[in-house]
Structure formats: C-alpha cells, structure tokens
Amino acid sequence: xxxxxxxxxxxxxxxxxxxxxxxxxxxxxxxxxxxxxxxxxxxxxxxxxxxxxxxxxxxxxxxxxxxxxxxxxxxxxxxxxxxxxxxxxxxxxxxxxxxxxxxxxxxxxxxxxxxxxxxxxxxxxxxxxxxxxxxxxxxxxxxxxxxxxxxxxxxxxxxxxxxxxxxxxxxxxxxxxxxxx
Amino acid sequence: xxxxxxxxxxxxxxxxxxxxxxxxxxxxxxxxxxxxxxxxxxxxxxxxxxxxxxxxxxxxxxxxxxxxxxxxxxxxxxxxxxxxxxxxxxxxxxxxxxxxxxxxxxxxxxxxxxxxxxxxxxxxxxxxxxxxxxxxxxxxxxxxxxxxxxxxxxxxxxxxxxxxxxxx
Numbered sequence: 390x391x392x393x394x395x396x397x398x399x400x401x402x403x404x405x406x407x408x409x410x411x412x413x414x415x416x417x418x419x420x421x422x423x424x425x426x427x428x429x430x431x432x433x434x435x436x437x438x439x440x441x442x443x444x445x446x447x448x449x450x451x452x453x454x455x456x457x458x459x460x461x462x463x464x465x466x467x468x469x470x471x472x473x474x475x476x477x478x479x480x481x482x483x484x485x486x487x488x489x490x491x492x493x494x495x496x497x498x499x500x501x502x503x504x505x506x507x508x509x510x511x512x513x514x515x516x517x518x519x520x521x522x523x524x525x526x527x528x529x530x531x532x533x534x535x536x537x538x539x540x541x542x543x544x545x546x547x548x549x550x551x552x553x554x555x556x557x558x559x560x561x562x563x564x565x566x567x568x569x570x
Numbered sequence: 571x572x573x574x575x576x577x578x579x580x581x582x583x584x585x586x587x588x589x590x591x592x593x594x595x596x597x598x599x600x601x602x603x604x605x606x607x608x609x610x611x612x613x614x615x616x617x618x619x620x621x622x623x624x625x626x627x628x629x630x631x632x633x634x635x636x637x638x639x640x641x642x643x644x645x646x647x648x649x650x651x652x653x654x655x656x657x658x659x660x661x662x663x664x665x666x667x668x669x670x671x672x673x674x675x676x677x678x679x680x681x682x683x684x685x686x687x688x689x690x691x692x693x694x695x696x697x698x699x700x701x702x703x704x705x706x707x708x709x710x711x712x713x714x715x716x717x718x719x720x721x722x723x724x725x726x727x728x729x730x731x732x733x734x735x736x737x738x
Contacts, residue, residue, distance in 0.1 A: 455616055455617020457625070473737065473738060475738075477616055477617060479617055480617075485616040485617075487613075487615065487616060494605070495604040495607060497599070497600070497601040529609075529611045530609040530610050530611030531610075532610045532611070533611040533612045534613050534614075534615075536613050536615075568630060568641075569641065570657070
C-alpha cells in the first residue's frame with residue numbers, strides 16, 4: 390500500500406516538473422523571437438492641393454466577387470504573432486475577416502475579436518478597459534489561413550483593430566490595425 | 571508501530587488529495603502541451619474566384635519630399651501578368667514624376683533628395699497625381715528585391731513618397 394502511494398506521488402511530481410518546465414523555457418525562447426515589423430501606415434492629410442490636379446481613374450481590370458475593404462498586418466512580440474488580416478465584403482453584403490500567412494502561439498481559450506481602438510499593445514487587457522469589442526469566434530488554428538464572419542451591422546470605422554485575444558489570461562497575443570485597402 | 575504507519579499513510583493521502591486537483595487545475599489553466607502542439611488550418615478565400623486579379627503585395631504610401639498618401643498594391647492577373655495599382659492616391663503634381671520600384675532598405679529613399687544613383691525599376695510616368703491608376707510590371711521584376719514603390723521626380727531627384735510592400 391505504501392509503495393503504491395509512493396508511485397502515485399512520484400508520477401505526480403513528474404507530471405508537475407513536465408508541466409512547469411515548458412512554460413519557463415517558453416519565456417526564454419519568446420524573448421529571442423523577433424516580432425513582425427509593424428507598418429504604421431501614417432495617414433497624411435492633403436492640405437496642399439494644387440489647382441491643376443490631374444485626376445485619374447483606372448478601373449480594376451476585373452470586378453471581384455468579394456471586395457477587400459480593409460487590411461493590416463499583425464504585430465505582437467510577446468507571443469510572436471504575424472500575418473495579415475483583411476476584411477472582405479461579399480456580393481450578399483456579408484463581412485468576412487480573413488487571416489493569411491498567419492502565425493501566433495497556441496494557447497488556452499484564444500479568440501478573435503475586433504476592438505474599438507486604433508491599435509493595441511502587447512498583452513493589453515480589454516476586459517478591464519472600457520474598450521468596446523466584437524467577438525468573432527474562437528481562434529480556429531494558431532497557424533494558417535482562416536475566415537471569420539463579422540456580425541452584420543459592425544461599424545468598421547469604429548472597430549479598427551483585429552486582436553488575437555486570450556480570454557483566460559485577458560492578454561492580447563497580437564493586434565492588426567486595419568487600414569483602407 | 572502499525573498506528574504510526576497508518577497515520578503516515580493517512581498524511582500522504584492528504585498530500586495526494588490536495589496536490590492532484592491543484593496539478594490538474596494548473597494544467598487546465600496553462601495547457602503547457604500547447605507550446606509544442608500547433609493547430610494548422612488552411613481555409614479557402616471566402617470569395618474564391620480565380621479569374622479575378624489576386625493581390626500579392628500591398629503597402630501604404632508615406633510622404634517624403636511632398637505629401638503623398640494612398641495604397642500601392644501589386645496584383646497578379648489571371649493571365650499571369652503583374653501590375654501595380656495605386657488607390658486613394660494623392661501626391662503633389664510636379665514635373666517629370668515617375669513611378670519606380672526601389673529597395674526598401676535603400677538609404678537613398680530615406681532622404682528627400684537622392685544624391686547617388688537610385689537602384690530601381692522604371693514603371694512609367696505618373697499618370698495623375700490623384701486617383702486610382704494601374705502600371706504594368708516587367709515580367710522580370712523581382713519583388714523580393716525591389717520591395718518598395720517610389721513616387722519620384724526625375725528632374726529634381728526628389729522622392730515624393732515611398733510605400734514599403736508587404737505580402738498580402
């Protein structure tokens with residue numbers, strides 16, 4: 390009986406060390422990981438309009454069935470998040486968020502949300518802040534192309550940033566500020 | 571003696587009873603195995619239509635010597651040809667303004683006036699200082715190397731604006 394207890398205790402200790410090690414090691418590797426270079430995309434107000442402006446209006450050679458409205462690239466150093474987020478509008482008027490070349494760290498209970506902010510810092514906590522957010526669903530995968538439906542009626546002029554958000558730890562893994570495509 | 575052993579056993583049972591749920595809770599909260607396990611997905615584009623031009627690279631124009639704004643995107647048409655499209659585009663009008671592909675790491679592009687020779691690919695004279703416009707790209711253009719769109723005034727060697735292209 391005593392030896393049985395000992396075995397169980399030893400197993401528990403092993404499980405604990407296995408569980409504790411990777412999280413410590415992960416912090417080390419994450420520090421070395423370089424985050425994606427962020428494209429600020431500063432907007433310039435055009436104050437100096439000249440009188441003889443030549444206006445030009447080339448048409449898109451072929452109409453697309455889904456129109457890209459806004460796009461932006463992810464930045465997120467702590468959880469090395471990278472890739473592109475693009476919002477499309479289909480012919481039926483539905484809005485779809487598509488992530489491409491996407492990569493983030495896997496984690497528990499990670500969601501894709503839109504936040505009413507111009508951008509978001511690493512590990513930003515949207516639960517405590519008064520920042521409004523729109524839930525798009527659970528992250529389907531921490532790597533690869535994926536689509537999310539944006540609820541109809543979402544005001545994209547207000548919700549300007551896509552965030553990969555860990556609900557459990559209230560941490561922003563990565564954010565992509567959207568700009569007009 | 572046997573009473574001592576049984577009390578020891580009881581004690582250890584207590585340790586087990588407390589530590590096991592704690593371990594399970596810690597595992598559930600941190601899910602440490604996820605650090606090794608990747609979950610890859612590969613969904614198709616929501617509006618897949620192979621006949622429509624596909625965006626390959628895009629970037630926002632930033633003003634240098636003159637205020638310049640808008641978006642520059644490289645599209646690939648169904649027939650395989652590539653072209654650059656400027657949208658929401660606005661720059662100041664000027665003499666002999668051209669659209670070039672340059673290298674985003676080029677120090678010349680960080681200055682308003684280029685002093686040396688600009689390593690670039692000519693795409694043509696700027697069609698208009700405002701509005702949407704397309705420029706065809708030479709088939710040989712290496713977009714890995716020439717990863718920036720430059721609005722460039724040849725006469726004064728002035729960099730009006732630069733857009734760093736990033737993968738779409």
